[in-house]
Amino acid sequence: MTATLIDGKAFAAGLRTRIGTAVAALKTQGITPGLAVVLVGEDPASEVYIRSKGRMTREVGMNSFEHRLPADTPQADLLALIDRLNADPAVNGILVQLPLPRHMDEAAVINAIDPAKDVDGFHILNVGRLATGQKAMVPCTPLGCLMLLRDQLGSLSGKNALVIGRSNIVGKPMAQLLLRDSATVTVAHSRTANLRDLCRQADIVVAAVGRARFVQGDWIKPGAVVIDVGINRTDDGLVGDVDFVSASQFAGAITPVPGGVGPMTIACLLANTLTATARANGLPDPQGLTP
Numbered sequence: 001m002t003a004t005l006i007d008g009k010a011f012a013a014g015l016r017t018r019i020g021t022a023v024a025a026l027k028t029q030g031i032t033p034g035l036a037v038v039l040v041g042e043d044p045a046s047e048v049y050i051r052s053k054g055r056m057t058r059e060v061g062m063n064s065f066e067h068r069l070p071a072d073t074p075q076a077d078l079l080a081l082i083d084r085l086n087a088d089p090a091v092n093g094i095l096v097q098l099p100l101p102r103h104m105d106e107a108a109v110i111n112a113i114d115p116a117k118d119v120d121g122f123h124i125l126n127v128g129r130l131a132t133g134q135k136a137m138v139p140c141t142p143l144g145c146l147m148l149l150r151d152q153l154g155s156l157s158g159k160n161a162l163v164i165g166r167s168n169i170v171g172k173p174m175a176q177l178l179l180r181d182s183a184t185v186t187v188a189h190s191r192t193a194n195l196r197d198l199c200r201q202a203d204i205v206v207a208a209v210g211r212a213r214f215v216q217g218d219w220i221k222p223g224a225v226v227i228d229v230g231i232n233r234t235d236d237g238l239v240g241d242v243d244f245v246s247a248s249q250f251a252g253a254i255t256p257v258p259g260g261v262g263p264m265t266i267a268c269l270l271a272n273t274l275t276a277t278a279r280a281n282g283l284p285d286p287q288g289l290t291p
């Protein structure tokens, strides 16, 4: 079998077009969504990411505010900036780029963001809301994966889903979203025994382990949908956590890297900024952008 390619880049472009239309409608009411991105220190990979985020934010008609702080910024200064952004009515979404320099307490910084502006969905209140089925801001990467899975499968109800990776950013919120859609969810990680056998049972595989080409083709149940969250820079360029060539022989559908989940993450960041703006103005949630 040769898998269908899931074109995340095209799906994300369609999503951004719909977001742009909704932003234009808000502007006629005098509302322009604003996204603030905070980058502490310099990291070449983050630079590329932050630039494409800024460009796409402006392309959909939103205001983009960038704040760059030196790597040795005291945590108190970052917290003071977050306070100002929390209080600024022109800012509807705040993203503090992770990882932060080692001298900072990541949880303290994230939890200083107004949960209503937490477009990453990392604030403890949003994590708890997602886990209990309340209206939350949902982390961008898992939200993008959910959109691709629903588009591919229609209903996820009763499907066996395997999430490989247990991070707060991807694995755990992904598991919550799959559960909410009535999938039967297994979360695997570095200590999981018989990962290969578990994987062979899965109708849905979401790989977010951070190890290049970790998931092998013969682990994949024939016809399964495989979502590759990995972004690994190797000598042969950017590769995912799935061995794409061999997995394509078994999967029913699979996301490529690049061009799969990555562009969906940025589109969902804009979707969350739009949702946050609507909620801040007492408007209903825009259609199709929230789980």
Ligand SMILES: Nc1nc(=O)c2c([nH]1)NC[C@@H]1CN(c3ccc(C(=O)N[C@@H](CCC(=O)O)C(=O)O)cc3)C=[N+]21
Binding pocket: 048, 049, 095, 096, 097, 098, 099, 120, 140, 231, 238, 257, 258, 259, 260, 261, 262, 263, 264, 265, 266
């Ligand atoms: N608070 C926070 N939120 C984040 O969402 C966050 C973060 N910090 N820190 C860094 C990671 C990384 N990340 C990516 C998003 C999109 C692509 C992306 O669009 N990648 C393209 C390829 C880009 C390339 O060629 O380098 C693709 O997969 O097709 C990559 C990486 C979000 N992150």
